[in-house]
Amino acid sequence: MRITRNLRIWAGAPLAAAALIALGAGTASAAIPINKPMTGKATYYTDAGYGACGTQINASTQLLVAVSHTWWTTANPNNDPLCKGIAVKVTYQGRTITVPVKDKCPSCDSTHIDLSQPAFATFAPLGQGVINGLSWQFVKTGLAGRTIPLTDPITGSTIGR
Template structure:
């Protein structure tokens, strides 16, 4: 009888551990490597319509970026933490541009970003098509557009 009771406790332990991990995992923002430079490549696109973050975009005219599907952590991309005040700071050949994440790139691997046409044009001629060897990182944008570390509270003034 005592052995059966111990087996039931042991059998339930993995389920309890999984539940504890799920409840204490924290926000998905913690999984986004804020301020950690990556080396990768960029392409550009010029689509218009609704981006993966659920807002209307025009990649032919707006400054924005689509990041790899691997950075999304929720079933509904419109509600994903990567769409909540996360931008990408991109540096190439001494030029830097910071653009908000507004879309998902289904064909990109984790270090490949798809910049909007005007964002790409600030770094290289459009005819180049692909920028290899650039450095980029996720950054948290404040209300005034500056980048702040994730650990600092975001403050801003009211507009009026």
């Protein structure tokens, strides 16, 4: 009897661990508020090398964004949902650009984004250093980096445009 109960406990442990991993993965994806407008600030950076998503970046020449460490949900950022077709749509003074998430900003709070140098220059001179009061939102992109419009399943209208 004792052996059977111990075997049941040992056999159930992997199932419980798998369930916790599956729940954690679902939560990570849900943590990114897709198409939810936010107001905050932007700075810029010029790092080159490997970004948090594990790909080569050059923030001095490429259009990209580093988002706050608070939005990252996995221990290995290469596997984070942010690295799987997520971009940031940024709007300021009538101009809008959409830039892919390629990096993590360790010093940014949740409404602060760190744009690459050319992305920042779209909105303000680099000497300004900080842009306050811009709006931005996470959006899903296709494999080619195009924004995918989301459709309301009830009305059929496009969401977040």
